[in-house]
Amino acid sequence: MNYIRQLNAAFELFYSDDRLNPNHISLYMALFQEWNSSRFADTFFINRREMMNAAKIGSKTSYHRCVRDLDQWKYLAYFPSNNPFKGSKIRMTIFETADEPVGGHYRPGAGQLEVCRNPIEGQPADSYRPRERQLVVPSINNTKQENFIKGKRPAHQKEVIEFFKNRSCEKQEALTFFNHYQAVGWKMGNGSEILDWYSAAEKWILNLQNRRKNEQVSRWGTSSRSHWDHLRTTKNKDYDEPL
Template sequence: MNYIHHMENTLVKFANDQRVTPWHISLYLSLFQIWNSTHFKKEISIHRNELMHLSKIGSANTYSKCLKQLSDWKYIKYTPSKSRFTASKVHMYRFDTTRDTTSNTTPDTSCDTTSDTSSDNTSVPLVRPYTNNIKHIINYNKQYKTKEGEEKKSSPPLSKNKKDKSSFRKDELHSSDMSKKTSPTKRKKFVPPELKEVKTFFHENKSSYQVAEMFFNHFESNGWMVGGRSKMKNWKAAARNWISRNEQYQTQNQSPAQQRLHVNENKDYSEPL
């Protein structure tokens, strides 16, 4: 059994047979693997799970359909089992000594009855030549060289292209550096003020030193956090809000008599109380 000639002729038959799909080829190669492991016996026992795993066929329907079609097309001879306790049988037809591999898909089984130890040099299989033979490669290389020579004549020198690419790269780097220089500067990191600076600012905004100390102690204790969550960015803006809220609080907590002291009213003090 010359398995190399067998596989060459089988693959040629597959190429000429328009009915064959990749699932048929995968299943046949799995059967050939089992046939090879049994040293090319006339019949081999098959198991569906094993063949589906080897052929990577995930559907049991696809497996059964391809197996029956390979048997109908005379690539194999499939004998299904009528009992679940016995395995099905497959007879693999030999194609290692066939001469006609052009269009006929019927196998030549005349050598099936001969022993496997017979010499394989009696006949030489006719294999269809490939399209990418030596002459084709030589002609393709000649065409490629002529086209490449014409392109070199029409294209500018390579050194100039390299210079253009390098100059373009330098211009790109220069533009990126200029964009970095012209980009706005990052915001400065917040630095907590000193108590003296806070008192001066509160005094300039017509507030007392006591309110300034309250403001400073409050934010100094919580790490200068606004609302206890976000870091303070501008303490002067927070101080102005503090002053305005303090003034509103004082006006709301004043008694009616104190509020009337600030109201200019024309009173007649001659009237009795």
């Protein structure tokens, strides 16, 4: 039985079968996983509570209706059991596997995806129950990557010029910044190494803007005083004198 072809054929039937609702499909997939855990045996036993939980079906009535529908519509064969300790039996219908060898177990061949795991000796086969999942973390030195992104110093003065240009600053100011810190080995005034030249450039531009703003205020104040100087007089006039 080919695992991939089985699922593809099942999904094709789901697409064209208007009788199905989400509960039918969810239950089928839960049963398929249990079938997988039994290594695709001809028949396998199930527990109703476990199947309801796996399929996220909250009502026993809905569960029994769905499993009987799937049996009636030939997606599987359902053999109910009155023994709560034994469980009901299921035989899944095999689709589109005429070119595969018939057998009780799934035998993955070349190019097929092996779904079943070989159980450890003395342990039961894998169950459908979810297990703890590990988060795959790429083996990248995050510290080095962060330093690369930030950049302790620019690779070339063109990079600085482009940075200043994007902030509406002149090329000459970018070169002044670059030459200044290049001369001191990209260190701050207190001798500590610059960890992020972008931040240093932002601070440089901010200081430049504040300095220019102060110069404009100073010039405006001086020109205002000179504008009113011609109205001033040093002579004290005595308006009581006769004309």
